[in-house]
Amino acid sequence: MIQLRTIILSLLLLLLIPFADVSAQSDKQRQQENWITFAVSMYDKGDFDGAMTMLKSVIDQDPECDAAYYYMALSSLGKRDADAAEVYFRQAVELDHGNFWYRQRLAALYAATNRPELAIDIYEGLLKDFPKKSDLYIQLVELYAARQEFEKALDTLDEIETVFGKSESTAVYRFNFLRGMNRQEEAFKSLEDYNKEYSSPYVLTALADWQISMYNDSTALCYYDEALDIAPDYAPALLGKAETLRMTRKYDGYFEVLEQFVSDPLTPVQGKNDYLTAIIQRTDPKFMKSFTPQMDSVLEKAVQAHPSDSTMMSLAGIWYYSTDRKPEAAKWFRLNADTYPESVGARASLVEFLMYAEMWADLSEEGRQAFEHFPQESAFLELASVGDYNLGRYEEVLELCDKVLEVSPADSSKTLRAWSTKGDIYHRLGDAKKAYKAYDKALKINPDYVYVLNNYAYYLSEEGKNLNKAYLMSRRTVEAEPDNATYLDTFGWILYLQGKALEAKPFFKKAMLYGGKDSAVIMDHYAEVLYALKEYDLAFVYWNLAKKKNADGDVPDLEERIALRKKNMKK
Numbered sequence: 001m002i003q004l005r006t007i008i009l010s011l012l013l014l015l016l017i018p019f020a021d022v023s024a025q026s027d028k029q030r031q032q033e034n035w036i037t038f039a040v041s042m043y044d045k046g047d048f049d050g051a052m053t054m055l056k057s058v059i060d061q062d063p064e065c066d067a068a069y070y071y072m073a074l075s076s077l078g079k080r081d082a083d084a085a086e087v088y089f090r091q092a093v094e095l096d097h098g099n100f101w102y103r104q105r106l107a108a109l110y111a112a113t114n115r116p117e118l119a120i121d122i123y124e125g126l127l128k129d130f131p132k133k134s135d136l137y138i139q140l141v142e143l144y145a146a147r148q149e150f151e152k153a154l155d156t157l158d159e160i161e162t163v164f165g166k167s168e169s170t171a172v173y174r175f176n177f178l179r180g181m182n183r184q185e186e187a188f189k190s191l192e193d194y195n196k197e198y199s200s201p202y203v204l205t206a207l208a209d210w211q212i213s214m215y216n217d218s219t220a221l222c223y224y225d226e227a228l229d230i231a232p233d234y235a236p237a238l239l240g241k242a243e244t245l246r247m248t249r250k251y252d253g254y255f256e257v258l259e260q261f262v263s264d265p266l267t268p269v270q271g272k273n274d275y276l277t278a279i280i281q282r283t284d285p286k287f288m289k290s291f292t293p294q295m296d297s298v299l300e301k302a303v304q305a306h307p308s309d310s311t312m313m314s315l316a317g318i319w320y321y322s323t324d325r326k327p328e329a330a331k332w333f334r335l336n337a338d339t340y341p342e343s344v345g346a347r348a349s350l351v352e353f354l355m356y357a358e359m360w361a362d363l364s365e366e367g368r369q370a371f372e373h374f375p376q377e378s379a380f381l382e383l384a385s386v387g388d389y390n391l392g393r394y395e396e397v398l399e400l401c402d403k404v405l406e407v408s409p410a411d412s413s414k415t416l417r418a419w420s421t422k423g424d425i426y427h428r429l430g431d432a433k434k435a436y437k438a439y440d441k442a443l444k445i446n447p448d449y450v451y452v453l454n455n456y457a458y459y460l461s462e463e464g465k466n467l468n469k470a471y472l473m474s475r476r477t478v479e480a481e482p483d484n485a486t487y488l489d490t491f492g493w494i495l496y497l498q499g500k501a502l503e504a505k506p507f508f509k510k511a512m513l514y515g516g517k518d519s520a521v522i523m524d525h526y527a528e529v530l531y532a533l534k535e536y537d538l539a540f541v542y543w544n545l546a547k548k549k550n551a552d553g554d555v556p557d558l559e560e561r562i563a564l565r566k567k568n569m570k571k
Helices: 004-016 027-044 048-061 066-078 082-095 100-112 116-129 134-146 150-164 168-180 184-197 201-213 217-230 235-247 251-263 269-282 285-290 292-305 310-322 326-339 344-356 360-373 379-390 394-407 412-428 432-445 450-463 467-480 485-497 501-513 520-532 536-548 558-570
Strands: none
Touching (some): 027 066, 116 134, 168 201, 235 251, 251 269, 251 292, 269 310, 285 292, 292 310, 379 412, 394 412, 412 432, 432 450, 520 536
């Protein structure tokens, strides 16, 4: 059955390609026409190879079929082969130089492949043959600008206005070119003159933006207001005015205008999202704390303006989380997930928020629910396991790791993390044999996985056995990440256990420079090394520092060992 789409394409092609009168066509010509029609259909479906095969058959029978070369060029572009496309476009142009589209597409290809001089030659020729094609003038203007041939660009703008009359777009083009030529006063006068004759929000906003660049804030605000008098909801003017008020610390006016900007449902949501995200992420926290109620109102109005947009709800959640209001943030993330139950992104935003907010029980539950809804996304199981781990539910973590291995056996990154986690959990449960087997499986997937190499080495050192194996693994971690305090500590500690305290000392000194002073364990280890080297005063300095960092009991016997070391010194 011939599809309606194919019939339509056939009819369109008859309009676009100049064939002889149908009644007078030969069987050979009709066959060519049908082949090209089906080739166009294949091209439209993305089957570029199939289209080219059929078109080559046409060319074999008729080497002067310009339409076949044209569609060969388009199919080549579909395959990202610009060189071949150029050859075919040039052949089409050579066969039918009067065809506008052949020449235009060749010029566009030259422009896209950074050969503006060739594109300009074609466009200039096209304008002689098609002087009423306004888009040709604009393309020429942009090419001249790219080559910084501003005088030619200005001359072309004059031609546009001669043929088509003045317009705000040409006025702003001229304004920007004159600015680029450092003819500031002339630029301003040209746009002002246009504005006096044809006032528009677009032009007024351009004038305001220029005043901002000249640090004339009050004048800029006047232009923005003029623009808004004409079009009260004109988004560029609203945003420009809002930013000007913010920069000049007129915050009452700022939030009033900002609310107006975000409340208009016709303004694209992406622009609002980008601006609000930048404000939330980059603005001084003290400022945001001072104006929290105003920002709450802005975010709520933005969501109301776009009730069907997931990103805006997610942004509201981020805002409340950034201002330390976890319950309110959770409300927004849950509302987002509930409103868009089929959105993986909405569900992921909720689960990731729960992880960052350290809401472990909710994370465990929501991660599992998300996986049930999206059974191919085993990342939700990994996040649920983070919740279980922090709740001390180690057996549940192991079950989730096994599920990840079952669901994503071909995903090496996920299986690597699963085996790594299983190793950590088995060690925590006191089953060193299973822990090391899990680590071995992880290292079989990635022998250079420094996280496992470090943990494996450290746990071996804790047992005081296989120190040579531990040494070799730990050495690879400090070679890979020489500024990692944890890895430096492990390697230094292994050296100490091997009776090489003097060799261990430099690694601990370096660890102190890269965060080691934040760890009671690392400073305790360093103190032991110093004590072994009979640097007693410095050793007790680090032990005292370790005591202050040991509030969580990471080193359970610290006080007793310090007392014992003092006692031994007195003997």
